[in-house]
Amino acid sequence: MPKLGAEPIRRAALVKATIETVGEAGSLDVTVAQIARRAGMSSALAHHYFGSKDRIFLAAMRSILSIYGAEVRGAMAMAQTPHERVRAVVMGSFAAGSFRHEAIAAWLNFYVLAQSSAEARRLLHIYQRRLRSNLMHGLRPLVGDRAGSVAEGLGALIDGVYIRAALVAGDPDREAACELVLAHLEKELEVHQ
Amino acid sequence: MPKLGAEPIRRAALVKATIETVGEAGSLDVTVAQIARRAGMSSALAHHYFGSKDRIFLAAMRSILSIYGAEVRGAMAMAQTPHERVRAVVMGSFAAGSFRHEAIAAWLNFYVLAQSSAEARRLLHIYQRRLRSNLMHGLRPLVGDRAGSVAEGLGALIDGVYIRAALVAGDPDREAACELVLAHLEKELEVHQ
DNA sequence: ACATGTTTATTGACTCGTCAATCAACAACC
DNA sequence: GGTTGTTGATTGACGAGTCAATAAACATGT
Known part of the structure; x- marks a missing residue:
């Protein structure tokens, strides 16, 4: 049964299964065996490809x-x-x-993981910096010096909408989330035009 | 050593130790023994007073x-x-x-717990409703029908500031957090006065 | 074509540690 | 002597990680 070139497929399947399992359980307290079973393989194979549970989570x-x-x-x-x-x-x-339930729930758990895992923290920081930089690029021509604090507010608001979405069952309302944050943005811009 | 009327003292000590331990570890993955040791007693006593680990967390x-x-x-x-x-x-x-590091880190973990524990979810909902209701009371005279969406935005922003504070080491900047959220509030009010 | 060796894929069974929860027993107080 | 407080020792379950073994695919030389 072993077909060659299975590694990337297996890895991807495990990553997908991890997000699903963590999202469903709403916790990082899931076993490698659960993840592996969902990905259609033995837990030994998961260890073979990733080496440890931590590495699976990080991936x-x-x-x-x-x-x-x-x-x-x-x-x-x-x-x-x-x-x-x-x-x-x-x-x-x-x-x-x-912005779907599973991914949000998993994201929240990885956010928590960043409190105890240096590597997870590093990953999160990279993306937070990138988000901030993306916002700043657009904001500077619009609000000048206030770009920093406006970006701060937008970032916090986005995170806040995410964390609140984690608690509602089923997929959250994309439309409403966008509108809420965009409305805040427009208010910030009004002042300076 | 056993003095009478120890129960409330022991319970309080355990609750305090739980928040500290969870906050420090940045994870709910702490043992009853760790918590109990920090509270200066054996793990058996912690079980004696709370019955189970879950109940300790909920307390x-x-x-x-x-x-x-x-x-x-x-x-x-x-x-x-x-x-x-x-x-x-x-x-x-x-x-x-x-709004101090330990409490925030613990809060974040309990937020996650609410994804898998019905009782934790219930507790969180009570406080979210109370927050919303408190905000609405003040907002209705100020912005009328918009009170709902303004409260939504404020709530999300507060949660967002909290979750971000969880990631910075040491106690966060109370002043800056207040200012950020209050600035948002003032912008929302400007329109209607 | 075929034998032989090498790499990749895969798993069941096992080890070893950890931890929640229980229990029996002891200590102090009334 | 019963109630309250307290612990060390124990149990029972569970789970991460390891290992030996199996099997398919590929490579090479003949």
């Missing part, structure tokens, strides 16, 4: 963050003006790949 | 939420106008008892 976290990053980049690609760019970052943050 | 969560509630109520007590009342809720949310 899943990287996947979540990289999907998020791709979605924001995708949205930004079409933006022409600074204003559109900032809106794109916000809307990209609530795109379908990231 | 700690209740403690955190009740301190938070008390601080908000305390701040609101001095408010005279609707505007002051809303400001009090915000400032109370960042009061010294709740």
Whole structure:
């Protein structure tokens, strides 16, 4: 049965299964065996490919963050003006790949993991810096020196909407989330135009 | 050594130790023995008083939420106008008892716990409803129908500031947190006056 | 074509540690 | 002597990680 070139497929399956399992359990307190079973393999194979449970979690976290990053980049690609760019970052943050129950629940757990794992913390910081930098680029031409504090507020608001979405069962309301954050953005911009 | 009337003292010590241990570890993955040792007793005694690990966690969560509630109520007590009342809720949310590293880290973990424990979810909902209701009371006279969405935004922003504070080492900047959220509030009010 | 050796894939069974929860027993107080 | 407080020792379960063994695919030489 062993077909060659299984490694990337297995790894991807394990990452996907990890996000699903963690998302469903709402906790990092899941066993490697559960993840592996969901991915259709033995726990020994999961260890064979990733070496440890920590590494599996880290890989899943990287996947979540990289999907998020791709979605924001995708949205930004079409933006022409600074204003559109900032809106794109916000809307990209609530795109379908990231803003779904499972991913949010997993994200929250990885956020917690960052409190005890240096590597997880590092990953999270990279993405927080990138988010901030993306926002700043669009904001500076619009609000000048206030860009820093406006970006701070937007970032916190996005995180806040995420964490609250984690608690509602089922997929959250993308539309409403976007509107809430975008409304805040417009208020910040009003003052300076 | 056994002095009478130890129960409430032991319980309080365990709750305090739980918050400290969870906050320090940044994870619910702590043992009853660790908590008990920190509280200066054996793990058997912790079980004797609380029955199970879950109950210890829930008691700690209740403690955190009740301190938070008390601080908000305390701040609101001095408010005279609707505007002051809303400001009090915000400032109370960042009061010294709740807005410190340990408590925030523990709070975040209990937030996660609410994804898998019905009782934890119930506790959290009670406090979210109370927060919302407190905000609405002050907001309705100020912004009328928009009170709902403004409260939503403020709540999300407060949660966002909290979750971000969880990631920085050491105690967070109370001043800056207040200012950020209050600035948002003022922007929301500007429109309608 | 075929034998032989090497790498990759895969698992069941096992080890070893950990931890929640229990219990029996002891100590102090009334 | 019963109630309250307290612990060390024990149990029973569970789970991460290891290992030996198996099997398919590929490579090479003949």
